[in-house]
Amino acid sequence: MILAGDIGGTKTLLGLFDPLTARPHAVHMRAFPTAEFQGLTAMVRDFMTDGQVRNAAISAACFGVAGPVLGSTAELTNVPFKIDAFEVSRAFAIPKVKLLNDLEAMAYAVRVLEGAELQVLQQGEAIRGGNMALIAAGTGLGQALLHNVGGRFVPSPTEAGHADWAARTDRDIAVLRLLIERNGRAEVEDVVSGRGLPNLHRATHSKVCEAGIDPDDPGAPAALTTAALERRCSACVEALDIFVDAYGAEAGNAALRAVATGGVFIGGGIAPKILPALIDGRFLSAFRDKGAMRGLVESVPVKIILNEEAGLLGAAVHAADLAG
Numbered sequence: 001m002i003l004a005g006d007i008g009g010t011k012t013l014l015g016l017f018d019p020l021t022a023r024p025h026a027v028h029m030r031a032f033p034t035a036e037f038q039g040l041t042a043m044v045r046d047f048m049t050d051g052q053v054r055n056a057a058i059s060a061a062c063f064g065v066a067g068p069v070l071g072s073t074a075e076l077t078n079v080p081f082k083i084d085a086f087e088v089s090r091a092f093a094i095p096k097v098k099l100l101n102d103l104e105a106m107a108y109a110v111r112v113l114e115g116a117e118l119q120v121l122q123q124g125e126a127i128r129g130g131n132m133a134l135i136a137a138g139t140g141l142g143q144a145l146l147h148n149v150g151g152r153f154v155p156s157p158t159e160a161g162h163a164d165w166a167a168r169t170d171r172d173i174a175v176l177r178l179l180i181e182r183n184g185r186a187e188v189e190d191v192v193s194g195r196g197l198p199n200l201h202r203a204t205h206s207k208v209c210e211a212g213i214d215p216d217d218p219g220a221p222a223a224l225t226t227a228a229l230e231r232r233c234s235a236c237v238e239a240l241d242i243f244v245d246a247y248g249a250e251a252g253n254a255a256l257r258a259v260a261t262g263g264v265f266i267g268g269g270i271a272p273k274i275l276p277a278l279i280d281g282r283f284l285s286a287f288r289d290k291g292a293m294r295g296l297v298e299s300v301p302v303k304i305i306l307n308e309e310a311g312l313l314g315a316a317v318h319a320a321d322l323a324g
């Protein structure tokens with residue numbers, strides 16, 4: 001058996017998988033509120049008390065972490081939560097334990113995802129030998145590259161969500177000014193993420209929000225996207241339009257940076273929730289708006305990952321690789 005985890009600032013998913021097929025099969029899964037545990041070892045200990053896991057011999061484990069991984073340890077960006085691969089290995093006698101950046105883990109899922117788990121946004125034509133790119137807006141914004149090395153896709157992490165945001169329109173420039181006033185600079189994640197949506201709400205609401213949303217409320221991101229999709233407030237609709245434009249443009253930037261002629265995958269928790277706003281042409285129009293490079297990005301297959309557990313699945317795929 002193998003153990004996999006997707007460790008987020010709010011929620012962690014742990015799963016026990018059977019690695020005998022190309023796509024590891026989940027035997028047991030459980031979600032944990034991350035902040036209620038001191039660290040990964042305590043959480044795995046709790047998971048091990050579940051009946052399906054108690055007597056399992058685990059040959060390898062892999063965990064995707066929403067934060068930078070430094071060798072065998074990692075830290076979450078906003079939660080004091082200790083993650084130490086050696087400690088997990090010793091505590092549960094697991095011979096191989098590996099930590100990955102959460103998007104790097106999700107990238108390992110790409111090779112086993114099935115048709116029904118993907119929504120095709122642009123058919124394109126994948127080029128043999130081409131790289132792939134993954135971009136995922138959830139609480140934050142993650143990106144990963146999948147380098148094509150002799151036909152095998154090797155995931156590589158990035159911190160691209162913290163790179164500078166490229167404003168493209170007068171409306172974007174007004175948002176950029178507001179972000180610089182508030183934070184001194186504007187990261188892509190300040191716009192294209194759950195954390196970014198309240199910024200767009202502030203930038204578009206010069207008068208009262210017709211949907212009654214307070215951007216400082218923790219539920220604001222979900223409330224804003226719902227109000228926009230239901231067209232209950234014109235300024236919320238504008239905020240979601242800016243979000244979708246910026247998401248499409250940044251996905252196009254990821255395609256250019258990686259020369260991702262093998263395909264661009266859109267992961268993360270937000271895309272499946274705003275599908276109608278992503279498939280109406282706005283996202284692709286921004287994705288393709290790359291001047292002389294338009295022909296290149298038009299040829300790139302673009303697919304939305306609908307499986308919200310792709311991060312956990314990817315960690316399981318890599319744990320199976322480790323188990324050999």
Ligand SMILES: [Zn+2]
Pocket residue numbers: 205208209210211212213227233234235236237
């Ligand atoms: Zn509104």
